[in-house]
Amino acid sequence: MMPWLRGRRPLIAASAALLTLAAIFVPLPARAGTPQTRTINVDARQFAFEPATLDVQHGDTVTLHLESLDALHGLSIDGYDVNIQAEPGKSANVTFVADKAGTFKFRCSVTCGALHPFMIGKLTVEPDLPLARAIAVTLIAALGAIAFFWKE
Numbered sequence: 713m714m715p716w717l718r719g720r721r722p723l724i725a726a727s728a729a730l731l732t733l734a735a736i737f738v739p740l741p742a743r744a745g746t747p748q749t750r751t752i753n754v755d756a757r758q759f760a761f762e763p764a765t766l767d768v769q770h771g772d773t774v775t776l777h778l779e780s781l782d783a784l785h786g787l788s789i790d791g792y793d794v795n796i797q798a799e800p801g802k803s804a805n806v807t808f809v810a811d812k813a814g815t816f817k818f819r820c821s822v823t824c825g826a827l828h829p830f831m832i833g834k835l836t837v838e839p840d841l842p843l844a845r846a847i848a849v850t851l852i853a854a855l856g857a858i859a860f861f862w863k864e
């Protein structure tokens with residue numbers, strides 16, 4: 713047995729058990745849970761999106777409803793195969809599954825004026841917490857078991 717383990721097995725087992733319980737029972741944000749279908753309205757005007765920050769959860773089916781208030785604007789999301797355009801006073805829809813977690817920029821995809829390059833927003837796809845939790849529980853329990861049953 714590794715020297716540092718000697719006599720510490722009960723402690724290690726107890727720690728692993730506690731961490732496992734913590735991983736199971738630490739409260740999740742209320743929004744987390746099963747993937748949802750959500751519709752988000754985004755207004756586009758020279759030279760901003762409103763809202764400019766979108767938050768969804770990994771696995772969500774997201775419908776973007778883009779409405780242009782002045783000129784022809786587009787909305788494309790880096791890292792996602794999403795690109796729509798809305799004519800002035802009209803709207804456009806796109807539906808996609810947020811299957812990649814992380815932070816992605818979205819931007820106007822039509823040159824709409826002098827400040828067009830700054831017409832940028834941010835999409836945050838929050839990781840799948842129940843899945844992350846399940847993985848954490850499995851890993852901690854496995855490590856605890858290995859430490860506990862380690863043979864010399």
Ligand SMILES: [Cu+2]
Binds near residue numbers: 823
């Ligand atoms: Cu634009």
